[in-house]
Amino acid sequence: MSPAVDAGSRQQMRERTRYNPLPARIRVPLYPVPWSxxxxxxxxxxxxxxxxxxxxxxxxxxxxxxxxxxxxxxxxxxxxxxxxxxxxxxxxxxxxxxxxxxxxxxxxxxxxxxxxxxxxxxxxxxxxxxxxxxxxxxxxxxxxxxxxxxxxxxxxxxxxxxxxxxxxxxxxxxxxxxxxxxxxxxxxxxxxxxxxxxxxxxxxxxxxxxxxxxxxxxxxxxxxxxxxxxxxxxPRRRRRDALALLAVDRASRVSSSVRASSLRFTDVVDALEAxxxxxxxxxxxxxxxxxxxxxxPLLESYGLRARRFARRYVEALRDVDGVTVVPAYARGLPNFFTLLCPPEQRPALAAHLSARGIESTWLYYPLHRLSRFQRFARSALPRCEALWMRTLCIPCRGWHDEAQIEWVIRALRSFRAAPAARSARQERQGP
Ligand SMILES: Cc1ncc(COP(=O)(O)O)c(C=O)c1O
CATH class of the missing domain: 3.40.640.10 (Type I PLP-dependent aspartate aminotransferase-like (Major domain))
Known part of the structure; x- marks a missing residue:
């Protein structure tokens, strides 16, 4: 491989391991806190x-x-x-x-x-x-x-x-x-x-x-x-910790800049190595x-709602270009609702969601790719290797509301529909 190609592929890998961009103002968080x-x-x-x-x-x-x-x-x-x-x-x-x-x-x-x-x-x-x-x-x-x-x-x-x-x-x-x-x-x-x-x-x-x-x-x-x-x-400090967590949750809906992880790391692999x-x-x-x-007592109702949202995603995103919906979500309880998309498309899709106030992430960088765990794989693990580059997790909790899920669907469906053609008014509508 020539040095130029090598640098190019390193740059491409860097692009793939970066955290998804966070919205400036979060309209649909990935992990909202269920209690007030x-x-x-x-x-x-x-x-x-x-x-x-x-x-x-x-x-x-x-x-x-x-x-x-x-x-x-x-x-x-x-x-x-x-x-x-x-x-x-x-x-x-x-x-x-x-x-x-x-x-x-x-x-x-x-x-x-x-x-x-x-x-x-x-x-x-x-x-x-x-x-x-x-x-x-x-x-x-x-x-x-x-x-x-x-x-x-x-x-x-x-x-x-x-x-x-x-x-x-x-x-x-x-x-x-x-x-x-x-x-x-x-x-x-x-x-x-x-x-x-x-x-x-x-x-x-x-x-x-x-x-x-x-x-x-x-x-x-x-x-x-x-x-x-x-x-x-x-540990005894839990009450203060929980209050701090709630404060960060509320603040992060206004600005992502308060989130410690995004201040310290921009790259998932750097964060995982540490x-x-x-x-x-x-x-x-x-x-x-x-x-x-x-x-x-709310586990069942959360589960029913999350399943309903997952079924809605499966149905509404089936024909979205370049996005594959895993059929198992039609019956399973999603902890992370994960779409599959071509690796080269993922950063743009995450940025498109972020511009509409939707948080997303991708998971999981295979453990054996991290330098400190490399020695624990005995052979190549080709499915893990292929999978992590293609995942995009979108909001799907039992305590999201319908309007938020519909907003995510609209955003995903509009991905290829030349954003410039959309009116500013449409862009402002959200849950
Ligand atoms: C599959 C799995 N097992 C175990 C754990 C550990 O749980 P905890 O974060 O409560 O330590 C996690 C946490 O994310 C997990 O995803």
Whole structure:
């Protein structure tokens, strides 16, 4: 390759790994906060809330989560999904050479948890959709394999039954990482309740947002107490953190300049290379537990609305030039509603959305492409390699409203319709 071509392809790669541009004024955020300031204050300052002992709260919220998973395990509430995953892996660990198979098209927290548990990650390619499949996992199984982490990427269910059978035949543990799929089922069984352990997350980008926190679902109830004893006490500053989060959320609707990530990094890979690897093993804090208790009864209605929005996208975007809609969204619960488009078109499409006040992002830069994780891939992972350049995630939460979703559809449908021809009045209309 000539130096000129080399520089050209480096420039092209830089273009592809850049964060999507943020709107100057956000009309349709990707991850809105589902609760208002008044609700937050009621939850955090309420008299009944203040009186209940933290362990009582955690037990009550944990039992509520367990019930929603069909009572298939006991639930331990943790400070994050990463913490829950690390605890599960620690419980499974027998030695320092234990290997854990995970999808490379994934959130970096998953590989961080494997390393945090002192085990060896083995990066695996995706199958037909965004998830691991029996065909991609099977060749990686070996005498050192201790567990497979079945992440349901973007909230679309992996082939849980088939993967569970494969793991049982191979004598390895299965961890059902439903951090993005709480509320979704496969074969009539809730995700998070498959395998030996389940993992949930209640962070901002997840199906249910409780200001943070996670859950470990233990099928073997005898493990719960020993695992609970590994957890430190919950951090105490949560109320102030939640208020700060809400303030940033409100402010970011006016100007994106307050967002710390966009100030520090413009490139996803730079940000990921600097990703913190220190996972704290602590219990869920009282504020998140209380927010969780108020949000849990809404899980179903959020899910119904998000599914409805996803179906609307599938139907309305089917014939948009250059955009492919993944058919699984017609039935699945979207945690991230992800379109596929040609790599060279993605920056322009993201800029087009941004100009109309719509936030978008793209996910996932394959873990094995990051310098610190490269050694954990045994061979090329061609599907991950091809996928990340083509994804574009658009707003689709159960707490968006119809007008916002319709605005996104109009924006996407107008992408090729020469923006100059559109009247200024049309441009100003929004949700
Ligand atoms: C698939 C998956 N697993 C685990 C986690 C970790 O959850 P948390 O952010 O609560 O630590 C995440 C977070 O984004 C995730 O997407």
């Amino acid at each position: 300031l008044a609700q937050l204050l009621r939850v955090s300052l309420g008299r009944t809330a203040a009186k209940e002992a933290p362990w009582g709260l955690l037990a009550r919220a944990g039992a509520d989560v367990a019930e929603r998973l069909g009572g298939r395990g006991q639930v331990l509430l943790t400070s994050s999904g990463t913490c829950a995953l690390t605890l599960a892996l620690r419980a499974l660990k027998r030695g320092d050479t234990d290997e854990v198979i995970l999808c490379s098209f994934n959130c970096p927290s998953v590989i961080e948890a494997v390393l945090g548990a002192g085990m060896v990650p083995v990066c695996c390619d995706v199958g037909e959709a965004f998830n691991l499949s029996v065909d991609t996992v099977r060749p990686l199984l070996g005498p050192r394999t201790r567990a497979v982490i079945m992440t349901h990427v973007f909230g679309l269910g992996a082939a849980a039954g088939a993967l569970q059978r494969l793991c049982q035949e191979a004598g390895v543990a299965l961890i059902d990482d439903a951090a993005q799929a709480f509320g979704e089922s496969e074969e009539g069984r809730p995700l998070g309740s498959w395998g030996d352990f389940g993992v949930l997350s209640f962070g901002r980008h997840k199906p249910l947002f409780a200001g943070g926190g996670g859950a470990l679902v233990c099928r073997d109830r005898a493990l719960v107490e020993p695992l609970r004893r590994q957890l430190g006490p919950a 990703y913190p690897s220190d996972v704290k093993l602590t219990a869920m804090d009282g504020l998140s537990a209380r927010l969780l208790l108020t949000q849990l």
